[in-house]
Amino acid sequence: MSWSFISTDHDQDAASLRLAMQLDAELNGNPQPGHQSTGTDFDADLAFAMQLDDQLNSRHHISALESPFDEDSEQDQELSNLGPDGEPSIRGGGRLGKESGKSNYHDHRRHHSSSVSTSSPRIFATFAEFATHMQSQKCAKCSSTLIQNQKDIEDLFKGWLTGQGLVESLVNCKRCSTLTCVGCGSRPLEKKLATEINVQGTKLTWCCSRGRLFVIWAILCGFDQQYCVGRQQEATKTGTGRRGNTSSGIGYGGNNYFGVGPDFIGPDYVHGPFHGGVFGYGGGLPSRYSYRPAHEQDQGKIKAQNAQSVSDNFNKMILAFLDELLPSLDRSSNFDMSPPEAVPSMLLNSKILDKAAELLRNDSLEDIAKRKELYQALLSFLRVIGTHPITASKTMYSERIVRPDTVNLLNLSFQKGVGALDQKQETTASLGDCLRNLNLQSSIMLQGAQKNEGEFRTQEGQDLLWLCRQVYDLAEFLLANTTRGSGALNKDDKENMDHGIFEIADQQIFATNQYAHNARNLRESPRGRMKRLITEITTLKTGLPPGIFVKYGTSRLDLMKMLIVGPAGTPYENGLFEFDLWCPGNYPYEAPKVTFKGTRGGSISFNPNLHLDGKVCLSLLGTWHGEPWRPAESTILQVLISIQAMILCDEPICNEPSQEGFRGSSESQSYNQNLRKLTTRYAILDWVENPPALWKDITVQHFKRNGARILQTVGQWEKACQIDSPYDHRGIFGMQMTTAYTENISDLRPKLQAALQMITGSLQSQGCVASRQSFSPTTKVNQAYGRGYGGQMPSHGGRGGFSGSNGIDGQGSRF
Known part of the structure; x- marks a missing residue:
């Protein structure tokens, strides 16, 4: 119960008398018949009423935000104060250890012996202010500092974990072993505190608002310490x-x-x-x-x-x-x-x-x-x-x-x-x-x-x-109440909402997918297969990094078309590479099937792990040694990211186990020079001039946004190209590789510039620089993405993946 006092005139005896009688009645109950209050009791009530009136009126000027937190006990407000002579006194009259009928009102409550005065409240605006205050709190008995350093909180939290201490606002003094509430500085007179809750079998107790804030702070500090230890151990x-x-x-x-x-x-x-x-x-x-x-x-x-x-x-x-x-x-x-x-x-x-x-x-x-x-x-x-x-x-x-x-x-x-x-x-x-x-x-x-x-x-x-x-x-x-600027999606960001994966009509998928015949012959789907496919689609919706696009059939979730943009810093940069995927009838107990579509009828080889017949060598697919497909764990997302990060890498010559020693060698450089020509001709220029109908929307958007950068990169490749020292890759990879591509980048670049200008209508020259928003995402090593090469770690598989969060880069572009 609370009262509002407006007058601060303590000379108004009548008002004070009425207040004293009201307090006496409410705090001690109505007097029994025949009970006569002694003059001493009445004087004490009058004095206490005047003191309380002064305190409450001084609080009248405290802001609404500050006032509630000043009340140390959440249920009973502050139960104790210091009396005029410095001894603890109970609100309602009387002192601890003294005979007084007014103290009986508090018998059923949690008693605390207070060592702090009712000074003006202190409101903590930051964790730093609160932490500093906690380090100044003293023992209620010997006035020793309760929390001296970081180790005290570490030990306290560890005691909570191991059961050596209760999760509460009381701290044991190291000097005299007295329990003191670190929030209000009071000492418990009973085993229970003012507030006690049970969380899944564990009791949390505190006696005041500051005590509750202390428990929050200590739990967060303890969590952080263990979280960071775990992260550092993993690193x-x-x-x-x-x-x-x-x-x-x-x-x-x-x-x-x-x-x-x-x-x-x-x-x-x-x-x-x-x-x-x-x-x-x-x-x-x-x-x-x-x-x-x-x-x-x-x-x-x-x-x-x-x-x-x-x-x-x-x-x-x-x-x-x-x-x-x-x-x-x-x-x-x-x-x-x-x-x-x-x-x-x-x-x-x-x-x-x-x-x-x-x-x-x-x-x-x-x-x-x-x-x-x-x-x-x-x-x-x-x-x-x-x-x-x-x-x-x-x-x-x-x-x-x-x-x-x-x-x-x-x-x-x-x-x-x-x-x-x-x-x-x-x-x-x-x-x-x-x-x-x-x-x-x-x-x-x-x-x-x-x-x-x-x-x-x-x-x-x-x-x-x-x-x-x-x-x-x-x-x-x-x-529902999230507004623009607080993380909400803009209504115009349809591309962001698609997250790189699109549902299209079944006939569009069947028209060009390598596995259309297999899919048509599958009449029934075993129980659990469709549920797993739905799960895969949901994962792709939010897990795809920029530079990977997927289209799947409306009713045939098992049939997919994929387009991967070559990562920056590789000989595949900004090229477009198409793949077909099908999940067999026994999926997920059998790995998905994947075919590369960019060999131009078996005449062009982009990578030792992308064969001329379209076979993709990846252990997840069962086509390479190493970590196999695990039905309960492996995902289509892993397959796609592994292709992007570990096949379309910076030094693909090292994808062949016997050629890992070529990293950084002249052979690797020459091999990459040839790949840059192939990328420029077949993965960029051909896609600009004749984009497949299925991918036309993605293709046009890609080249509009990255046209200037593509020309800039191709110009750099042209300068670095060593035309006079072609390298015969058949000597390393035998029949898998074709002869070196003879058309020079210097011949391809003008054609590419003209083709890009047809799309953008604004490209000026090779040296033009587009805005950051039009650039393809920068490269980062996908240390946790790529899987599937067994002994070949990401350091051997090159670069892949892109910056950004949750599949969308910082500029809202998937390119």
């Missing part, structure tokens, strides 16, 4: 350093389990509060990982799944904690209604948003469904931060600043100068954009399920659809 093992947004799921190179792991936590972990089916490391793999017999999995795979299981449970619990701790409009406490700005500041400087984005970028809905509990916790977390006014705009709909894995909330809170941002800050997609992409997959899956209900009647299918519905509902709810 040490792989030698990749900081990984980008491509490490997002099955389709991008496997499972990710950055974060907590058994090696980090130690043997005591199984006894922690998260144990017993909630966090559960040491209890064996959950049933969702038993879809493959153990004898088919090597020890490395089992260890990876075990690590991911631990990480998933850890992340699930952290997200569940934050769901209950962060301000929510579903709750009515002052902290929930008017939280401090330090809350979004903590989230923005923590790695928790990076983890959320990483999970949202998972390009496999089936993998997401297998990790349903984790993703349910994630969606609940997103709902909380996405609906509250203080967190929604900054944490959900704004681009996030990219920081190294070594910079996190923990060291930012204790180490001055860590993570100082440059003026040019690198940013990445907002959580809203990441959720939008996942929602796109979910929508396609739901639409496909309506047309193929029988494919989803299993428990696994129902789990998948349930999760898709959860994603769809949340996305529609959150993104």
Whole structure:
């Protein structure tokens, strides 16, 4: 209950008397018949009423945002103050340890002995202000500093993990072992605090709003420390350093389990509060990982799944904690209604948003469904931060600043100068954009399920659809209010919405696909095949990097046409290379079939792994030694990215195992010179002059946007070409290779310029420079993309892939 006092005139005895009587009645109940208040009690009530009137009127000038957070207890406001003589006094009269009937009102509540005065409130605008304040908090008994350095928070969080401490706002003084609420500086007189919640078997307790904010801060700091340790350990093992947004799921190179792991936590972990089916490391793999017999999995795979299981449970619990701790409009406490700005500041400087984005970028809905509990916790977390006014705009709909894995909330809170941002800050997609992409997959899956209900009647299918519905509902709810500039798609960006994959009429696919005859002969599709194909299409919708385009039949999802743009920095740069794909009747238990269409009837060879008959050598396709197609894990997306990154590479001569030693050699340079002529003639000029009808829309758009750059690149190739030293490639590759192409680039360039001018009507000369928006995406090594060459690592397979986030480059172009 609250009262509003306007008058500050303490000489108005009548008003003070009425107030004292009102307080006495409300706090102690109506006096029993025959009860007579003593003069001493009445004087005490009058004095307390005047004191309370003064305090509340001084607070009358505090802003609405500041006032609620000043009240340390969310349920009871502040239960204790310092009396006039410095001793703790209970609101309503009386002092602790003194006889007073007024203290009985508080007997059923949580008692605290306060060591702080009711001074004007301090509102924390940033995590740094709050962290500094936490480091100044003293023990209620001996006045020793409770949190002295970063290690104190690390030890506190580890104690929570191992069960050596409760998840609460109380901190044990190292000097006198007294428990003190680090939020308000009070000492508990009972075992229970003012607020206690149960999150999946783990109790979280705090006694005041600042205590609740402390628990949020400590959990985020602890999460960050373990997240960064996991990332650094992974970087040490792989030698990749900081990984980008491509490490997002099955389709991008496997499972990710950055974060907590058994090696980090130690043997005591199984006894922690998260144990017993909630966090559960040491209890064996959950049933969702038993879809493959153990004898088919090597020890490395089992260890990876075990690590991911631990990480998933850890992340699930952290997200569940934050769901209950962060301000929510579903709750009515002052902290929930008017939280401090330090809350979004903590989230923005923590790695928790990076983890959320990483999970949202998972390009496999089936993998997401297998990790349903984790993703349910994630969606609940997103709902909380996405609906509250203080967190929604900054944490959900704004681009996030990219920081190294070594910079996190923990060291930012204790180490001055860590993570100082440059003026040019690198940013990445907002959580809203990441959720939008996942929602796109979910929508396609739901639409496909309506047309193929029988494919989803299993428990696994129902789990998948349930999760898709959860994603769809949340996305529609959150993104309905997303406006331009906050990550929303522009209505005119139809190309971005297509994400490089297009549905076309079946007859268009059948007309030119190498496998049309095979597809026509397949009358029935085994159960599960169509569901898997729908899953593949949803993955391609959001997983395709720029430079790859796919068209598939309206009712024949198993028949596809693909167009891949040659990556920059390779002898294939900006050339167009067409492939046909078909998923056999036994798919996914049999790898897809792929044929290269650019051999000009078997007369042109672009690569030792693209044979004259169109055969594509890739281990995923079963046409090369190395990692095979795995039905439960491998995807069409992996196949496409492997072709782009590992076949259309910078030194393709090294694709042949016996020729790996030619890297950087004169033979490799000569081989590339010949390939540049082939690319200019057959993959660029021919496509400009006579684009296939199926690809005309993509082709025209590509050359309009990149025409100037193409001429610039071809001009550079012309200068570097060594016309007088042709190299006979038949000596290396035998009948696979044709003779060196004799037409010079100097002869091709004028023809190309004239043809491009017919399309653009604006190209000036070889040296003209187009805007950055018209350039093809810059090259980056796809360390987590390419698969399929066995022993040939990406370093031998060359370059591939492009910059950008979630398949769209920074300028909104797929070219």
